[in-house]
Amino acid sequence: MKFVFDLDGTICFKGQPISDRLVQCLEKLIEAGHEVIFASARPIRDMLPVIDEKFHNFCLIGGNGSLVTIDGANVQVNSFSDDQVQAVIGLIQEYQATYLIDSDWDYAYTGPSNHPILNNVDPMKLANSVTLETLKRIVKILILSSTNMERMSEQLVSLDCVVHRHVNENVLDVSPQNIHKWSALQKVGLKGKEFIVFGNDANDISMFKEVLHSVRIGNHTELEKYCTESIPLEGDYETSIICKIGQLSNVYRPKAI
Template sequence: MKFVFDLDGTICFKGRPVTEKILGALENLQSNGHEVIFASARPIRDMLPVLHERFHKHTMIGGNGSLIARHGALEHAASFSEDKTNVIIRLIAEFEAKYLIDGEWDYSYTGDPDHPILNNLDPAKLAKKIPLDAHQSIVKVLILAANDMKGLAERLSAMDVVVHKHGKENVLDISPKGIHKWDALSRMNVRKGEYVAFGNDANDITMFMNASRSVMIGHHEELAKHASESILLDENVEDRIVSKLESLSNNCKMCN
C-alpha cells in the first residue's frame, strides 16, 4: 500500500523538521512493504530541509501538485500559461499585492521582511530570489497581502485557476488549472483507492477524496467531510500518528 503524507501541520509542526519519532515510523512502514510518498504545498526545494537526507530520493509532490520529483530529480513541472501569468501579474499590480511566487526552483518575494512565511522559505539556501520577470515559468503564486484581499480573491476565482484560501494565515494560494495533489498522484499512475492519505488542510481534499483511507490531523471543516478519521492536534499528536501508522501498516499488509 502507498502512504501519502502532507508535511506542514500533518507530520511536521511549526516549521520544524519531521522528527526522528515520525521518521522512524515511516521507515517501519517501508520495512512492512509499503511505499512512502510526500505531498506538500511547499515547492520541492522547501520540502528537502524538513526531511532527513535519507528521505530525499523518495517520491515528492510539491507546489500542491505542480511539481513531481523522484529519485532526487525533478521529473515534472506544471506551470501557468503565458496568458494566465500575464493576467495574474496585472491583478497583482492592480491590487498592490505582496507575494511569494515560485518557479520550478527559484522564487520571487515582496512580502514583509518579518513575515512568518520566511521561516519556511528556502531555509537551506538551495535557491535564489530573483525578479518576477526573470522566471521562465511560474508554478505557484501565494498572495500574502493586498489592498482588497476579498476583491482580489473574487477576480482570481473567476479565472481558470485553482485558488485555495488559507484563512488562518489570510493568504491566497494559486495553482494552474487542474493542478492538485490527486492530479499529481494520477500522473504517477496511482489509482483511486490504492493509497492511504494523511493531511490537514483544504489542499488535501482531492487527495482524501480518492484515498482508500484518509486521516485528518487536527480539524478542518471542509477536509473533515472527506476524512475517514482524525487525530487530535495536541502535545501528543506525534505519538498518536505513530500508533495509527503501526495499526494501518499491519492492517494493510494484505493490501500489497
C-alpha cells in the same frame, strides 16, 4: 500499500523537520513493505530541508501537484500560461499585493522581512531570490496581502486558477487549473481507493476524495466530510499519529508473495 503524507501541520510542525520519532516510524512503515510518498504545498526546494535525507529520492509532490520528482529528477513541472502570468501581474498591481511566487526552483518575494512564511522559504539557500519578471515557468503563487483579498480571489478564479484560502495565515494559495495533489498522484500511477492519506488542509481534499483510508490531522472544517477519521492536535498528538501509522501499516500489510 502506498501511504501519502502531507508535510506542514500533518507530520512536521512549526516549520521544523519531521521529528526523529516520526522518521523512525516511516522507516518501519517502509520495512513492512509499504511505499511512502510526500505531497506538500511547498515547492520541492522547500520540502528537502524538512524531510530526512534518506527520503530525498522518494516520490516528492510539491507546489500542490505542480512539481513531481522521483530519484531527484523532475517527472512533472506544470506552470501557469504566459497569459495567466500577465493577468496575475495586473491583479498584483491593481490590488497592491505582496507575494511569494515560485518557479520550479527560484522564487520572487515582496512581503515584509519578518513575515512568518520566510522561515520556510529556502532555508538551505539552494535557490535564488529574483524579480518576478525574471522567473521562468511559474508554478505556484502565494498572495500574502492585498487591498481586497476577497475580490482578488474571485478574479484569480476567473483566470482558471485554483485558489485555496488559508484562513489561519490569511493568504491566497494559487495553482494552475486542474493541477492538484490527486492529479500528481495519478501522474505517478496511483489509482483511486488504493492508497492511504494523512493531511490537514483544504489542498488535501483532492486526495481525500479518492482514498481507501484518510486521516485528518487537526480540525480543518472542509476536510471533515471527506476524512475516514481524525487526530486532533491536542496533548501528545505526535504519539497518536505514530500509533495510527503503525495500526494502518498492520491492517493493510502487504501480502507475502
